[in-house]
Amino acid sequence: MKKYSKAIGAAAAILWIMFWITAVILQIAGDGHLMEAEMMQCAPPETTGLAAAEYPGIVDMTTGYLTGRIAEFQYTVTDSAGQNAPCFHDYEAAHMADCRALISLDRTVMILAGVSALVLTAAVLLRGNRERFCRGILTGLRIMGGVLAALLIWALADFTGLFVTFHKAAFPNGGWLLNPQTDLLIRLMPLDFFIRLGIRGAMRALAMPILLEAAARAGIYRTRNKEQKP
Incomplete structure (x- = not known):
């Protein structure tokens, strides 16, 4: 275990970030207040052509459907003739x-990544080399940072291309x-x-790497101080 503590630390960092990113996506998908505010701003x-009074209802239906609280994606409005008309086509x-289905997959990845990261972290803290583990976390952060930085550059240069x-x-x-x-x-x-x-999600996602960086450096500092004591 001690021999592989650094590699385990890198894997744990990647898993913790995957857990947090998927958690942020899931949280945004179910955040009706945020969705309504952004719809009113952008649409x-x-x-x-939808009355402002209908936005809260259609947002509640959408977030409820994405998170599994509502079974069917459809919203009806009353037209000028007093008839109920569906807002969305079948397609x-x-x-x-x-x-x-993608949100459901996101939830599964979040659970698997979170449990795996927790198991790896607990195993090394109990039986591994903590300093090497913390250094591995820093390595994992650099790896994920490189991947996410590449995606960020792509998004800034051509968000439409990334979206498509x-x-x-x-x-x-x-x-x-x-x-x-x-x-x-x-x-x-x-x-x-x-x-x-996406901007809001990216800002929220920064919390985990910042926390991991601080925790890893604090762990290295404490381990060194402990070793230097007579």
């Missing part, structure tokens, strides 16, 4: 079913290709909506 009633609901590439990989059936002229879903969630959510 106001004058561009969507829009089908795309949101794909999104919910992700959707092609995640939704190969093409269900994400919607028409703003006919489809309310894309009018409610234009590209700017995802850019703003």
Whole structure:
């Protein structure tokens, strides 16, 4: 165990960051207040054709569907003739079913990464070399930092390209290709909506690497001080 403490530390750091990023995604997917605020900012009633009074209901339905609280993705409004009219086409609901499956996968990855990171961390703290483990955490942070920095540079240079590439990989059936002229879903969630959510998510995600860096350096410092004591 002591021999591999540094490698285990690097793996643990990567797993902790994966846990935190997936947790942030899950939290944002269920945050109705945030979603409504960003919709009103990026997709106001004058561009969507949806009355402002309907936004809270449609957001509650959306977040509830993504997190599994609501079984069906559909919202009805009362038209000028007093009839209930559905807001979304079947293919829009089908795309949101794909999104919910992705959120479900995100939840599974979060649990697996969190449990694995906790087990590795506990094992080394109990039986491994703590200083080497802490140095491994710093190595893992550098690895993940490089990967995330590359994604950040891509996003800053061409967010649309990153967005399209992700959707092609995640939704190969093409269900994400919607028409703003006919489809309310894309009018409610234009590209700017995802850019703003991405920025908020990135800011929240920074908490874990900062915490890991501080904890690892504190661990190295304490271990050295303990070794220097007579």
